[in-house]
Amino acid sequence: MSKDLQDVLNRLDRLESIEAIRQLATTYAVACDEHDMPRLMGLFTDDAVFDSPTKTMVAEGCEQIEQLFVDLFKIRGPAFHWTHDKNITLDAKDSNKASGIIYSHAETTPNNVISLAAMKYLDEYKRHDDTWKFSRREIHFLYYVPFSNYSRGLNNRLRVWVGDKAYPGDYPESLPAWQEYVSKYLSS
DSSP states (O other), X not given: OOHHHHHHXXXXXXXXXXXXXXXXXXXXXHHHHHTOHHHHHTTEEEEEEEEOTTSSSOEEHHHHHHHHHHHHHHHBOSOEEEEEEEEEEEOSSOTTEEEEEEEEEEEEOBTTOOEXXXXXXXXXXXXXXXXXXXXXXXXEEEEEEXXXXXXXXXXXXXXXXXXXXXXXXXXSTTSHHHHHHIIIIIOO
């Protein structure tokens, strides 16, 4: 095979991989909304990790991840998740690995409380048998507030609600770029 043909095949593989990973993120949202456990669990590698900075959503391996979502879905009725920007980076050294940042929103009903969320996922992906899956998924909430608190939630540092307890937003205040901006431009 010529070098030119191999280059084209490599470029095609990269494009197909990026699209497959984008579809993976979308399928995750659909599976969550439909409480489709078989579809949802088919998206994770056997040794996958699910994590969150608040440590309210932590699981290692498919069995724990499945239990995490079973428990979550037990208290949540209808929901609607949608993904926005999907920034995928393919590993330059291993064509079967990638990472990504996925921005999304959700309307949910934990414990019958209509809630709104803005979040981003920091993902790691692995390809096995030509199928891309999550090997690590870390959810970061900008906010997750009851609808009744939305108008004052975004400007409040305590804007991630889990039950009746409020946590600080996972970002942007924790990000180095945000801290540098505040230090340089907003500090007296």
